Amino acid sequence: MSAFGLRIIDEAVQAANLWINEVDARMGWNDKQRSYRVLRAVLHTVRDHLTVNEAADLGAQLPTLIRGIYYEGWNSAKNPARMRHAKDFVAAVQAAYGAEPLGQVDHVVRAIIDLLDSHVTAGEMKDVREAFTKEIRALFGVG
Template sequence: MSAQGLEVIDHTVQLTHEWINELKDRLDWTSARDALRMLRTTLHAIRDHLDTGESAHLAAQLPLLIRGMYYEGWMPKSTPIHSRKAKDFIATIEASVGDVLDYRGPEDIEAVFRVINNKISRGEVMDIRSNLPHDIRALWPEP
């Protein structure tokens, strides 16, 4: 039992650390803070390319804390964005994480996709991928 009696919070903190640690290991980065920023930024880029229904389905499978970050700053009226090119998707992410010393480019974005593949259901990953523009979907390995 949690010291505060708030097991749901303790559990989501634990799950969030698991996601961040797995990503940090896959990236081989030194900073968990930078790995979290990479995760949040990539999730936002994915979210902004999905319609509201598919975005909500993805969010439902995220740990509570990550789900909050996922929805942070979201403007559903503005989504899905119309850019269909992978280079624009990558540029959006790089605008937020390009200053991270360990950042290597699209291979680090792929690491986020691999964490998602590992952490949520295969069916949901396939749904998300099928709702992304082909050029962006090509960046995301199949689960």
């Protein structure tokens, strides 16, 4: 019998935990709450920069609960929120993360983009990257 009574719910929780654990490992942390907050902050910043169609295309490839985090609080009428400079993207991630200083935001962004690269199709990630300026893409690293 499943822990929650529905296998699909158990699998969704497991997939979300795997993603958060992967963020934790990529960051070298042992703080799942912080990893969740970082994942959420970067996903929201990326989502808000994409066109509505591109944001939906990316969202469609995320696991169920991660997709819920991704869409949480989304106002599609404001998309895309154009950022031209890396400092603007970093500031948006920090604002989405909260008042606590995040530190090494470039490392955080790269870790989440690497996570997406490992779970989302290469074609979709190419589309996501192309939505950003060269300066912001530099934060994402090679991929």
